[in-house]
Amino acid sequence: MTEQKGGTERMEKIVSLCKRRGFIFQSSEIYGGLNGCWDYGPLGTELKRNVKDFWWRRMVRERDDIVGMDGSILMNRQVWVASGHESTFSDPMVDCRNCKARLRADHLVEKNGKKQCPVCGSTDLTEPRAFNLMFKTYVGATEDESSITYLRPETAQAIFVQFRNILEVSRKKLPFGIAQIGKAFRNEINPRNYTFRSREFEQMELEYFCQPEDGFKLLEYWLQERLKFYDDIGIPKELIHVHRIPPEECAHYSKGTYDIEFQFPFGVQELEGVAYRTDYDLTQHQNASGKPLDYYDEETKRRFVPHVVEPSAGVDRTVLALICAAFAEETVAVDNGKAEVRTVLRFHPRMAPIKCGVFPLLKNNSQLVQKSREIADSLKPYMMVFYDESGAIGRRYRRQDEAGTPFGVTVDFDTLGENGSEKRDTVTLRDRDTMQQERVSIAELKDLLLDRIR
Ligand code: GAP
Numbered sequence: 114m115t116e117q118k119g120g121t122e123r124m125e126k127i128v129s130l131c132k133r134r135g136f137i138f139q140s141s142e143i144y145g146g147l148n149g150c151w152d153y154g155p156l157g158t159e160l161k162r163n164v165k166d167f168w169w170r171r172m173v174r175e176r177d178d179i180v181g182m183d184g185s186i187l188m189n190r191q192v193w194v195a196s197g198h199e200s201t202f203s204d205p206m207v208d209c210r211n212c213k214a215r216l217r218a219d220h221l222v223e224k225n226g227k228k229q230c231p232v233c234g235s236t237d238l239t240e241p242r243a244f245n246l247m248f249k250t251y252v253g254a255t256e257d258e259s260s261i262t263y264l265r266p267e268t269a270q271a272i273f274v275q276f277r278n279i280l281e282v283s284r285k286k287l288p289f290g291i292a293q294i295g296k297a298f299r300n301e302i303n304p305r306n307y308t309f310r311s312r313e314f315e316q317m318e319l320e321y322f323c324q325p326e327d328g329f330k331l332l333e334y335w336l337q338e339r340l341k342f343y344d345d346i347g348i349p350k351e352l353i354h355v356h357r358i359p360p361e362e363c364a365h366y367s368k369g370t371y372d373i374e375f376q377f378p379f380g381v382q383e384l385e386g387v388a389y390r391t392d393y394d395l396t397q398h399q400n401a402s403g404k405p406l407d408y409y410d411e412e413t414k415r416r417f418v419p420h421v422v423e424p425s426a427g428v429d430r431t432v433l434a435l436i437c438a439a440f441a442e443e444t445v446a447v448d449n450g451k452a453e454v455r456t457v458l459r460f461h462p463r464m465a466p467i468k469c470g471v472f473p474l475l476k477n478n479s480q481l482v483q484k485s486r487e488i489a490d491s492l493k494p495y496m497m498v499f500y501d502e503s504g505a506i507g508r509r510y511r512r513q514d515e516a517g518t519p520f521g522v523t524v525d526f527d528t529l530g531e532n533g534s535e536k537r538d539t540v541t542l543r544d545r546d547t548m549q550q551e552r553v554s555i556a557e558l559k560d561l562l563l564d565r566i567r
Pocket residue numbers: 266267268269299301308309310311312313314315316318383384385386423425426427428429430
């Protein structure tokens with residue numbers, strides 16, 4: 114994980130912008146926060162929603178072979194026993210005897226062939242021991258062994274245990290998939306890099322069930338589909354890396370895994386894993402529950418446990434990647450001939466939290482204000498719109514540039530017909546990236562914007 118040149122400074126600017134503009138706040142901030150937990154503010158919530166909606170559109174709505182589900186976070190403890198999470202979902206942990214830091218053994222720094230504490234540099238470290246990442250809790254009024262369960266550490270297991278029900282109700286034939294978006298929880302030893310490694314986060318997971326002989330082919334297919342997704346949400350191809358995990362490093366259930374990685378300012382890190390999980394999970398649950406989780410193929414008259422390919426993406430990591438990729442500072446000329454630095458988030462219009470700002474040229478002119486409000490109201494059922502009448506128009510543009518709003522509509526005296534009938538009921542439409550303005554009629558504004566943000 115090599116940090117990008119100037120990465121720390123860039124990351125500090127991004128974190129500060131995210132707080133200042135209401136993308137991301139520290140959870141429970143007024144009480145000193147809770148390590149590894151984050152709250153999304155108004156802009157962050159919209160951005161996150163756009164990520165999830167577009168994933169759902171691509172994975173479920175635009176396909177005939179995938180259906181959705183929404184499972185509970187708490188499940189029967191036996192799910193986690195059968196899946197192997199209770200016994201093996203752990204990271205190796207060491208303690209620094211000098212500064213008492215708790216560290217992931219695989220995150221230690223090495224100097225002169227000796228492992229060191231990354232906090233204080235001491236080499237006085239305990240032996241690694243396994244630390245289970247699942248949050249334990251109790252269901253019901255009694256806190257004893259029989260009431261233990263866990264907050265789910267991945268959404269996938271709910272899909273496996275509902276496989277039979279969903280197969281029956283959806284009447285799908287192989288290959289077909291079940292998609293889910295939801296919260297997952299891991300008691301990470303060292304939450305870090307802002308929201309990148311959190312203790313509470315969201316996943317977007319697909320389990321795509323198939324014939325055993327199609328597993329490897331579908332692994333390649335899903336890798337390409339997922340790369341296309343990142344391209345379609347505006348993450349530049351040159352910031353994406355594909356890492357094939359060497360067989361000896363794959364999880365025990367996987368016959369092949371790709372990590373899709375992103376060049377964050379703090380280094381190249383995983384956004385999503387695409388894994389060929391074989392029939393491991395369904396077989397484990399079938400054996401542990403005693404309930405059949407197999408499939409009867411009418412064509413070949415074969416009965417077997419389906420294999421599965423799993424693209425598993427993190428919502429929060431995708432949001433962070435979008436913000437990091439979009440963040441830019443550029444020097445622009447302003448009216449008085451001087452130059453100033455403009456901060457802009459160049460989100461793809463499809464992802465932008467606010468699609469369009471609407472501005473009356475002057476706030477103390479009731480006709481301009483009324484017309485602007487009418488336009489904003491007419492767009493609101495179709496997209497996120499922000500009405501702003503305060504301050505000079507240039508400052509209002511800058512505020513929306515910082516929020517990543519791709520379009521700005523300004524209502525001026527031409528709109529009111531004061532400079533002839535030709536421009537009556539037209540507005541200027543400003544493009545965030547080029548800062549160019551075009552004149553468009555109010556009547557065609559909605560369709561034009563919908564076309565650009567779709
Ligand atoms: N069902 C497979 C699975 O959970 P994973 O690689 O452990 O695989 C999938 O997680 C994705 O979930 C990761 O690629 C990442 O985007 C996200 N993720 C995992 N742990 C996370 C954490 N602590 N904070 C934020 N996102 C996380």
